[in-house]
Amino acid sequence: MIELTDSSTAEVGNSFIEQGTFFAELSDSQKAAIRFSLQLGMEVQKAFPDIAENYRNGMSHSKLVETHDIQGTFGVSKSTAMEAVRRAIVGYDGSIDIARDVPPYVGLITDSSELEKIAREHSVEAGKRLGRFVWIRGLFCLDKILQR
DSSP states (O other): OEEEEETTEEEETTEEEETTOTGGGSOHHHHHHHHHHHHHHHHHHHHOTTHHHHHHTTOOHHHHHHHTTHHHHHTOOHHHHHHHHHHHHHEEOSOOGGGTTSOOEEOSOOOHHHHHHHHHHHHHHHHHHHHHHHHHHHHHHHHHHHTO
């Protein structure tokens, strides 16, 4: 468990990590990918402002990427596209040290309580889908046992 002790250190287990050391372990290409996905979030906002309404209506990040062909439109991987969609929705406050060159921007959904509510709804729906999958899979397993 990570526990913040003050503004300059974080406690992880019995060890202390100085502020900013997390990014010291990332490669240059990983740092560039983080900056790129933050910048891409702004582009996604401009190209697809309707993703906020789609997200409110229950569409997941992955479904938004697929529906709007974010990967094809911007020529990026699925993980980069999903992070860009997430950033388009929530915005970027400029707080990531390795991305100081990326200007902060407001997300398409600015109300934090609304974002929390939507996240809860998405989580509940994902749980229901998983439950249905396990229930159906369980039926097939039971069927095989009864056939013996």
